[in-house]
Amino acid sequence: MLLPLAWKNIWRNKLRSAVIITAIALGLMCGLTAAAIYINIGTQMVSSTITTGISHLQISNPKFLIDREVNNFVPNAEVIAKRIDSLPQVAAAAPRMLVNGMASSPQTALGVQITGIIAEREKNLTSIASSLLEGNYFEEPWVNQVVIGQELARHLDLDLGSRIVFTFVDVNGELTGSAFRICGIFRTASTQFDRSTVYVKARELGQLLETGMRFQQVAVLFTTLRAADTSLNQIQKIVPEMELQTWRQLAPQLDFMSSSMSLIMYIFLGVILLTLSFGIINTMLMVVLERKREFGMLMAVGMGHKLLFFLVTLETVILSISGAAIGMFLAFILISTLNVTGINLAALSSGLREFGIAEVLYPSLPLTMYPAVGGMVFITAVLSAIYPALRALRLRPAEALRNI
Amino acid sequence: MAVIQALNLTKVYNESEVPVRALHNINFEVTDGEFTAIVGPSGSGKSTLLHILGGLDRPSEGKVTVGGVNLNLLSSTKLIEFRLFNIGFVFQAFNLIPVLTARENVEFIMLLQKRSAQERIKRGQELLDAVGLSNRADHRPVQLSGGEQQRVAVARALASRPKFVLADEPTANLDSKAAGNLLSIMSDLNKKLGTVFLFSTHDERVIHRARRVITLRDGEIESDKNNSR
Structure with a gap:
């Protein structure tokens, strides 16, 4: 009651x-x-x-993390990427060339990170291809294609098909550079990323750097966050000499x-x-x-x-x-x-x-x-x-x- | 046999700067089957005496025994339990639970006593019949007249099969007809069940129906005599 x-x-x-x-x-x-x-x-x-830039895991030469010289490679990066890509808990793995440089237009210039990629591999690793506002993902017939962010295009006052000049230091320490033509403009959730990151083909960047197809990083995307946390030992055994950085270390605030x-x-x-x-x-x-x-x-x-x-x-x-x-x-x-x-x-x-x-x-x-x-x-x-x-x-x- | 014994009861309230003596050296006994009125003018100590006899308040001096149990020696928790099984209360302002029906109000006491549902329903019905309210059993207090509410209160007081029922000015809020009706019912139940009724009042109609009248004045017993009708 x-x-x-x-x-x-x-x-x-x-x-x-x-x-x-x-x-x-x-x-x-x-x-x-x-x-x-x-x-x-x-x-x-x-x-x-994770999906636009850093991935779940980055494999780098320890020296590259101290001194971002382009000759601090991940040995056999393409082979390692393929091997890791074959693991069941891995969604994608791809090698990347990384170099800091200056992006210039007739109007102005801005510091950027130039990322040399193998487009068909990188496509599975990041959401850049699906974030394109204009153009395409390296599908044009011409050489020296570049995909840049909307913010960078706005800052440099460039449009699709415009030419953009990158200058950077090659493997010999010499200043080098080349003109690229914009084949795609992307927009992600981060304006900061869109302003500071550009993608070019690894083969073309390697020629300019005089490093050939040698890469500074292998980026890995797992199927789940949990898999990313539990697979470190397994990956480390594949690349015992390399440094592994998880997304938690790369973005501690996240x-x-x-x-x-x-x-x-x-x-x-x-x-x-x-x-x-x-x-x-x-x-x-x-x-x-x-x-x-x-x-x-x-x-x-x-x-x-x-x-x-x-x-x-x-x-x-x-x-x-x-x-x-x-x-x-x-x-x-x-x-x-x-x-x-x-x-x-x-x-x-x-x-x-x-x-x-x-x-x-x-x-x-x-x-x-x-x-x-x-x-x-x-x-x-x-x-x-x-x-x-x-x-x-x-x-x-x-x-x-x-x-x- | 004495159901209630009051021995040298004194009650002093110390709530204000000047202590107020409400009762002084009260001695009397109530035996089986009594129908007794405690009368006196306002402030004479009637309600205070009833509260002490009912274990709602404690005396400053003296003691009350009910069925041989000294209420002074019971803890607050034990006293509540003792009241539940031994004492029935009827209050001036009815004090029914407003959200429960008449039947539920009567059964509530038996629920506190953990009696079976079957027993609660049977006894509840018997008591409502006894006070003439079986046709109003499913009405809530607000749907009942003052007289009907007080009759439910009497049924509730008897529901626990108490040794005695204390009624504090039970007719004060009733008109003549309702008061007369209530007194008849209380008197009949007293005779039929043998339950002791002890009530405070200054209502002449109640005094007239009582078989014993204890008169208080200024906290002392002025007279204690059987009522010759």
Whole structure:
């Protein structure tokens, strides 16, 4: 009978209960939706950083990491890339030539990283080919093709088919360079990447560097993040002399974001629940003060302290869980809808892309978070009930019945 | 046999700067089957005495024994349990649980006593029949008149099969007809069940129906006599 009694008691003051239930529902709905957006931002940042540039793993000559001289090669990079590519947990592996240089147009110049690639291999490794706004991915008949970012094209005031001159230091330490023609312009989630990275064919870059088909890096993309974390030893055995750098080492801020995302979300939701708990405590205190006489009567006729405490706690829990259930349901509907429609933040596009965040967000929340949040609400409700319930227990029946 | 014994009861309230003596050296016994009124003007100590006899308050001096149990020696928790199984209460302001029906209010006490559902339903129905409210059993207090609410309160008080029922000004909020009806029911149940009824009042109609009248004045017993009708 206590459960129905608690339920009926909650609806004695419909407006007050509706207000607190609505507050909890809205608080949780907003909190969960914000969490879903944050998680999507984090996931997008990690994903775009990995797929546009750094990959999951980079294999380099240790000397190259200290001194970026072009003669610090990965020996047999093409063979190693093919061998790694054949592993089941690897999605793609490709060798890269890396050299820093100056990109010049008739108007201005800018420092860039020139990446020499084998296009058909690199295509599987990065999302650049699918991020092209104009042109194509090294499909033109002419020599010295280059794919550059939209930001660099804008900065140098260049269009598709324009010529761009790269100057850099070759393997002999001599300044060299050549003119390339833009065959494709890409745009990723990061303006910084789009401004500073260009792709050319490895064979053409190797000729200019006088290194031939020798590479400074092998980049590896795994099928999953988990596979990336667990395959290091296996890869290291293939290249014992080389240095392995995981995406977590290459982008520690993203690693922190990825690993702490759930914790931060739970703290965020915990703060929301802490705020809501004051509302719950206030509501239940009003309930106890209003029903002073009734609680006095209940104790007079023989309701024990434990049962009275349980009744107040039960009312608090039902009130809170009702709000939470509605809030989580609304959040689920909202997040599911936004996951399909997306949230278009085009107005904030330039600012977001500086941080590697895409214009359109697709919020999503792991389903495991819902029961976890339900548990947090339950704990919050029980803790919030303690003070009002203790106030009820402090009543002395004779006084409660006499004073009103 | 004495159901209640009050020995040298004194109650002093120290809540204000000047201590207030509500009761002074009260001695009396209530035996099986009594239908007793405690009367006196406002402030004479009637409610205080009932609260102490019912274990809702503790005396400053003296002791109360109910069925041989010294209430002074019971902890707060034990006292609540003792009240549940031994004492029924009827309050001036009815004090029913507003969200429960008449039937549920009566059954609630038995639920606290952990009686079986079958027993609760059977006894609840019997008591509602006894107070003439079986046709209003599924109404909530707000749907009942004052007299009907007080009759539910009497049924609730008896639901726990108490040794005695304490009624604090039970007719104070009732009109003449409802008060007379309630008194008849209480008197009938007293005779039929043998349950002791002890009530405070300054209602002449109640005093007239009581078989024993204890008069308090300024916290002391002024008179204690059987009512000759």
